[in-house]
Amino acid sequence: xxxxxxxxxxxxxxxxxxxxxxxxxxxxxxxxxxxxxxxxxxxxxxxxxxxxxxxxxxxxxxxxxxxxxxxxxxxxxxxxxxxxxxxxxxxxxxxxxxxxxxxxxxxxxxxxxxxxxxxxxxxxxxxxxxxxxxxxxxxxxxxxxxxxxxxxxxxxxxxxxxxxxxxxxxxxxxxxxxxxxxxxxxxxxxxxxxxxxxxxxxxxxxxxxxxxxxxxxxxxxxxxxxxxxxxxxxxxxxxxxxxxxxxxxxxxxxxxxxxxxxxxxxxxxxxxxxxxxxxxxxxxxxxxxxxxxxxxxxxxxxxxxxxxxxxxxxxxxxxxxxxxxxxxxxxxxxxxxxxxxxxxxxxxxxxxxxxxxxxxxxxxxxxxxxxxxxxxxxxxxxxxxxxxxxxxxxxxxxxxxxxxxxxxxxxxxxxxxxxxxxxxxxxxxxxxxxxxxxxxxxxxxxxxxxxxxxxxxxxxxxxxxxxxxxxxxxxxxxxxxxxxxxxxxxxxxxxxxxxxxxxxxxxxxxxxxxxxxxxxxxxxxxxxxxxxxxxxxxxxxxxxxxxxxxxxxxxxxxxxxxxxxxxxxxxxxxxxxxxxxxxxxxxxxxxxxxxxxxxxxxxxxxxxxxxxxxxxxxxxxxxxxxxxxxxxxxxxxxxxxxxxxxxxxxxxxxxxxxxxxxxxxxxxxxxxxxxxxxxx
Numbered sequence: 001x002x003x004x005x006x007x008x009x010x011x012x013x014x015x016x017x018x019x020x021x022x023x024x025x026x027x028x029x030x031x032x033x034x035x036x037x038x039x040x041x042x043x044x045x046x047x048x049x050x051x052x053x054x055x056x057x058x059x060x061x062x063x064x065x066x067x068x069x070x071x072x073x074x075x076x077x078x079x080x081x082x083x084x085x086x087x088x089x090x091x092x093x094x095x096x097x098x099x100x101x102x103x104x105x106x107x108x109x110x111x112x113x114x115x116x117x118x119x120x121x122x123x124x125x126x127x128x129x130x131x132x133x134x135x136x137x138x139x140x141x142x143x144x145x146x147x148x149x150x151x152x153x154x155x156x157x158x159x160x161x162x163x164x165x166x167x168x169x170x171x172x173x174x175x176x177x178x179x180x181x182x183x184x185x186x187x188x189x190x191x192x193x194x195x196x197x198x199x200x201x202x203x204x205x206x207x208x209x210x211x212x213x214x215x216x217x218x219x220x221x222x223x224x225x226x227x228x229x230x231x232x233x234x235x236x237x238x239x240x241x242x243x244x245x246x247x248x249x250x251x252x253x254x255x256x257x258x259x260x261x262x263x264x265x266x267x268x269x270x271x272x273x274x275x276x277x278x279x280x281x282x283x284x285x286x287x288x289x290x291x292x293x294x295x296x297x298x299x300x301x302x303x304x305x306x307x308x309x310x311x312x313x314x315x316x317x318x319x320x321x322x323x324x325x326x327x328x329x330x331x332x333x334x335x336x337x338x339x340x341x342x343x344x345x346x347x348x349x350x351x352x353x354x355x356x357x358x359x360x361x362x363x364x365x366x367x368x369x370x371x372x373x374x375x376x377x378x379x380x381x382x383x384x385x386x387x388x389x390x391x392x393x394x395x396x397x398x399x400x401x402x403x404x405x406x407x408x409x410x411x412x413x414x415x416x417x418x419x420x421x422x423x424x425x426x427x428x429x430x431x432x433x434x435x436x437x438x439x440x441x442x443x444x445x446x447x448x449x450x451x452x453x454x455x456x457x458x459x460x461x462x463x464x465x466x467x468x469x470x471x472x473x474x475x476x477x478x479x480x481x482x483x484x485x486x487x488x489x490x491x492x493x494x495x496x497x498x499x500x501x502x503x504x505x506x507x508x509x510x511x512x513x514x515x516x517x518x519x520x521x522x523x524x525x526x527x528x529x530x531x532x533x534x535x536x537x538x539x540x541x542x543x544x545x546x547x548x549x550x551x552x553x554x555x556x557x558x559x560x561x562x563x564x565x566x567x568x569x570x571x572x573x574x575x576x577x578x579x580x581x582x583x584x585x586x587x588x589x590x591x592x593x594x595x596x597x598x599x600x601x602x603x604x605x606x607x608x609x610x611x612x613x614x615x616x617x618x619x620x621x622x623x624x625x626x627x628x629x630x631x632x633x634x635x636x637x638x639x640x641x642x643x644x645x646x647x648x649x650x651x652x653x654x655x656x657x658x659x660x661x662x663x664x665x666x667x668x669x670x671x672x673x674x675x676x677x678x679x680x
Contacts, residue, residue: 031520032533034268034275038284040316046323053291055438056283060250060291062433062610063278063532064211065203068412068426070404073099075220079107080385083373087111088168090373092380093175094184097216098400100392101209104184104380105177105217106132108168109226117228119358120173120221122247122254124214125160126240126342127271131182133375134160149343151367158372163235163347165370170355172233175221179239179273180210184380187387191272193394197602200527201612202405204398205276207528214247222253230255231358235350237261237300237342242274242285249291256296256357258350260342263289263332265312267305268533277531277609281436286313293317294326296357300346301334310334329357409615414622414645424578427614427623431578434610435539437546439579444551453487455514456506456551464544465507465514466551469493474557478502479671480548484567486511492564495668502556506548508541508569510605522602531609538572538608545576553583562586562671568606570633571596574620575608577627587627588667591617591634618642626651630670632662 043049061067077095091107110118128134136144141156150156164174181190194206222229233256236244241262248257262269263285269275280288289297297317301309314332321330331353335345344367351365381387392400414420432439446456456464467487479501483489486507493503507515519537523529535543545563552558561584565573570590577584596616599607614620618638621629626649631639634657642655656670 031530034270034280034529034533035266036533038265038268038280038286040265040284040286040290040313042316042319042323049320049323051440053293055432056287057250057291058429059278059281059283059433060246060288062430063203063276064208064246064250065205065276065401065405065613066208066212066215066250067430067433068408070098070212070401070408072216072219075216075223077220077223078385081382083377084111085165085371085373086169088165090164090378092378092385093177093220094380094385094388095216095220096388097213098397098404100388100390100400101213101397102185102187102388102391103177103213103217103220105175106164106378106380108164108172108174108176110168110171110173117231118171118173118226119231119233119354120175120224120227121167121354122214122218122221122232122234123164123167123174123176124217124234124236124240124243125176125179125182126236126238127179128160128238130375132160132176132178133183133378134158135375144343147338149338149341149345151344152369154370154372155344155367159342159344159347161372162344162367162370163342163350166347166351166365166367167354169368169370170351170365171359172354173221173224173227175217177213177217179243180206180213183378187391188394188397194272194398195526197527197599197607198597198612199398200277200531200602200607200609201596201599202402203277203610203613204401205528206272207274207276207279209397210243210273211246211250214243215251218247218251218253229253233257233354233358235260235354237346238340239269239271239274241299242269245285245289245292248295248297249288254292254295256354257292258298258300258353259289260300260346260350261302261304261306261340263299263313264301264306264309266308272526272528275526275528275532277528278433278436279528279532281531281533281535286316290317290320293320294324294329296329296353298330298349298353299332300342300349301332301336302338302340302346303336304340307334307336405613409613409619413615413641414625414648416648417650420625420645420648424623424625427620428578428581430610430614431575431620434608434614435542435575435579436535437543437579441546441550444547444555446551446555456547458543458547461543461547462509462515462517462540464547465512466548467505467507469498469503475559476502476556477560477562478504478552478556478558479562479564480545480552481505481564482508482545482566482569482573484511484569486515488512492566492664492667495664496671501671502558504548504552506544508544509537519603527602527609536607536609537605541569542572542575542579545572546579549576549580549583560585562588564588564667566590568592568594571606571617571620574617574624577624578620585628586630586671587624588630588662588670589617589621589632590661591631593633593635595638621655625649625655626653628653629655630662630667631655632658632660632666634659
């Protein structure tokens with residue numbers, strides 16, 4: 001179908017057209033899952049990529065509960081139990097990622113004369129049985145040798161130790177650390193403790209905690225006196241590959257990366273430690289890995305979901321790297337003869353990659369035999385170094401995260417013009433990420449279907465039926481009424497003076513007869529498997545409100561736009577205002593006498609992951625200053641701080657806050673658009 005944009009002329013009726021023969025196509029009803037297809041489309045220019053990369057990096061931080069980044073507490077590392085091996089030593093390490101939560105691992109250091117500074121490798125392990133303590137056993141090891149995946153029984157049985165030992169003998173300082181719930185990190189069971197609705201509302205996730213541990217592990221490694229912080233590489237396989245490209249996407253310090261058997265356009269990661277709400281909405285692992293560009297990035301594939309990496313993913317990454325002027329800084333190779341692995345063939349590719357980009361040696365590196373350490377001897381805790389008494393379980397960690405986040409938001413709450421600016425910028429990023437909307441949005445397509453109705457749509461989105469009333473045109477005032485009844489309920493439209501206000505009433509998703517696509521139930525195992533790939537119903541509706549605002553402003557050149565949120569849609573217009581920015585001049589908000597922290601059901605139509613972390617409706621409203629606000633049907637005590645925010649913005653007005661519900665007449669009077677009484 002060909003879409004024809006239309007412009008309504010001030011004070012003229014809309015030209016009637018025949019209804020479209022076919023409706024605008026809607027998205028498929030089935031939600032996206034981690035097993036779908038996730039291609040990467042390279043932007044057309046460096047500037048476009050830079051803009052996209054900035055927004056995507058912010059999205060990853062928000063999704064992981066790290067926007068804004070929490071203040072870092074002292075690591076207080078304990079390093080002990082040195083074990084001597086030929087060419088290197090192995091020590092046992094633990095430190096406090098945050099108070100009461102410990103990162104554990106082994107530190108491999110080269111022996112011999114030390115240069116002024118050494119390069120280093122951070123090494124997360126992935127979902128191998130027992131993690132850092134992994135031993136494949138004699139039988140499985142011999143099978144790996146038989147298929148030529150490994151050359152020695154030591155490497156075949158202990159592939160995780162093998163890579164750390166080889167890297168240390170090459171001259172790297174290596175920190176091999178535990179995923180939560182593996183090896184010595186046993187205070188929180190893997191996959192448990194972060195699956196309830198309150199965790200979602202605060203963006204507290206297993207993945208977020210593990211990502212933060214990776215950041216702190218990088219802090220530890222960079223703090224060692226012999227380490228050159230400008231020459232740190234990161235490598236891990238499977239779940240460790242996910243940790244590798246996520247860390248390298250959000251932290252500027254790594255200089256080279258090798259995520260093994262994870263980056264692909266297929267399965268995105270099947271564990272809760274690789275998924276969290278908001279993370280992959282509109283993106284996938286290839287683009288997430290691309291955030292490291294143009295730094296050196298290499299990947300391996302196998303007979304698993306990464307089998308197509310050389311023809312799906314690598315070509316797009318090569319195109320991006322070429323556009324950024326570093327075509328040789330990205331590589332990938334698949335060994336389809338091997339199942340999911342980080343075997344010697346892939347490890348040797350990694351050694352050569354790091355040798356070239358961190359040691360300056362363009363050479364093929366072969367893995368040398370080594371003497372493994374019995375797993376029990378790698379354990380960090382012993383009689384002399386017992387587990388810390390203050391170690392927290394998941395409940396304790398979450399209580400700490402809540403306390404710290406609430407204190408951080410309180411500290412950032414606007415107190416003057418400078419803090420208001422910073423708060424608005426922080427909240428704009430948070431809300432855009434929660435909603436899954438870009439600051440740079442595609443144009444609106446539209447067509448008239450009747451005298452007073454139209455259809456709006458952004459590309460690849462559901463149609464938005466729109467009821468409108470004149471006058472609408474350049475310089476007009478437009479009220480956009482967001483009602484649970486959509487265009488079928490027009491009481492406020494009747495109250496506004498038709499000589500002053502044009503009115504637009506969109507039928508949001510699941511409202512009206514056309515916009516009826518139903519949402520599938522949230523994955524009962526973990527909401528991040530649903531909300532990590534799909535927007536919530538509330539988020540979809542907010543995007544539709546923003547689309548209506550864009551249409552009113554860009555097509556009609558409206559002088560002023562007022563958003564009116566009725567019923568449960570009241571908070572949605574506040575989020576839409578933060579995304580639409582200065583296009584919205586005034587908002588009328590029905591607070592519904594409701595708090596997002598009271599939500600009990602993941603499938604609630606008001607569900608928006610992260611909304612409680614960012615202060616709910618009061619937190620969003622504070623970022624709207626100095627916009628004119630009429631807030632009603634709320635507990636006034638919860639909004640007592642707002643007038644001071646408007647004062648800090650030197651606003652010419654104060655927010656109107658009322659405990660009682662305001663009817664259409666009251667709202668029309670506040671808008672200044674009350675219709676004149678007819679003459680008797």
